[in-house]
Amino acid sequence: MVILSAAAGVIVAVVIFAGVVSLVGTGKAKSKLGSNTFKVGKAKNQAQIVDRNGPLLFADPLQKGRDIYVNHVGSDQWVAFDVHPAGESRSCAVKWTPPSRTFRDPCSGKNYPPDGAGLVHYKTSIDKSGDLVVDLHQQV
Numbered sequence: 001m002v003i004l005s006a007a008a009g010v011i012v013a014v015v016i017f018a019g020v021v022s023l024v025g026t027g028k029a030k031s032k033l034g035s036n037t038f039k040v041g042k043a044k045n046q047a048q049i050v051d052r053n054g055p056l057l058f059a060d061p062l063q064k065g066r067d068i069y070v071n072h073v074g075s076d077q078w079v080a081f082d083v084h085p086a087g088e089s090r091s092c093a094v095k096w097t098p099p100s101r102t103f104r105d106p107c108s109g110k111n112y113p114p115d116g117a118g119l120v121h122y123k124t125s126i127d128k129s130g131d132l133v134v135d136l137h138q139q140v
Contacts, residue, residue: 036137040070043132047072054096055103055114057083066136067093068122069103073115078124080134081116094119 040046040056050056055071067083067090083093085105092107103112103119112118123138 036135038134038136039127040132040134042130043076043078043126044130046070046132054098057096068134068136069094069096069116070124070132070134071114071116076126078126078132079115080122080124080136082120085110085119 038058040058046056050070050072055069057067057069059067068080069083070078070080073079084090085092085094085108088105088107092105094103094105094112096102097104097111100111101114103114103116104110105112110118121140123135123140125133125135127133
């Protein structure tokens with residue numbers, strides 16, 4: 001009887017495992033774990049830092065495969081965008097060039113303006129407490 005119960009338990013575990021693997025493989029599995037929003041800090045403080053030292057670089061802040069720059073481009077205007085141009089390898093990360101105030105792609109030699117036009121952008125906002133928030137779920 002004990003052997004039969006153990007065998008049934010193993011079979012159920014294998015079926016559940018196979019079901020999970022199958023679901024994950026289809027790309028239809030949705031996870032509600034974690035968040036796609038990234039709080040950078042108080043917008044006012046971050047603006048002073050960026051205006052003095054240049055854009056903020058975050059190496060994959062939510063461990064979802066996206067490195068981003070966050071740049072202050074006006075009074076309360078912020079932009080957040082991918083460091084890697086679409087279709088290029090991860091080694092082709094654009095770099096801030098202070099003298100020209102542009103981002104330069106070392107692989108193609110292409111320059112991007114301070115607002116990152118031409119790169120994948122994400123929604124930025126300032127919440128009620130004055131924190132700058134980047135939503136990596138919402139491409140703009």
